[in-house]
Amino acid sequence: MSMFTIDTKEKFNPLSKDFWVKILIMTIAIWIVSFTSLADVQGGPLYAVLAALIISLLNAFLRPLLSFISMPLIVSTFGIFMLIINAIIILLTSALLRPNFMVSGFWNAFFFSIIVTLLTFLMNLPRKVKKVQDHVFGGGENQDHLHKQMNENARQNNNTASSNRFDNDPFNDNPHEKNYTDYEDVD
Helix, strand or coil: CCCCCCCCCCCCCCCCHHHHHHHHHHHHHHHHHCCCCCCEECCCHHHHHHHHHHHHHHHHHCHHHHHHHCHHHHHHCCCCHHHHHHHHHHHHHHHHHCCCEECCCHHHHHHHHHHHHHHHHHHHHHHHHHHHHHHHHCCHHHHHHHHHHHHHHHHHHHHHCCCCHHHHCCCCCCCCCCCCCCCCCCC
């Protein structure tokens, strides 16, 4: 898999419920940060939603390119340069949505991206914990799949096993000759 391909199941699938939940969480984080002096969202929450969508699009398509180009800086700064890439994406979003979404200056964009990232992480944490719990302990469709697989295995075992538990009697000299009287009453 190439570095520039996007796994639509995981990262960017606008048809998935998970994508829209992430957009909603980012919108709330942007709306919360807009009450500080770091950003200005005018025209209501619609522009916070648009900002979240544009940031998601830029993260999906432009961020891999910027990361590839600046790989030596990312490695030499132990990943801290990614914060600068985040600030660039915020500034691009601000330029696209101006005057309804504005982040003025690099440092405002830098701190805005850090705060939005932290808020998004904290709001996403319960979902991620539930996802891990479902994966580890089984739940939802994972648990249904497990039950179906167990039932299928049991059915296969019943079909391949001998037709009677006395066929495998080690004390019976002839296993094809069944003698039930030693074990239980048979109707």
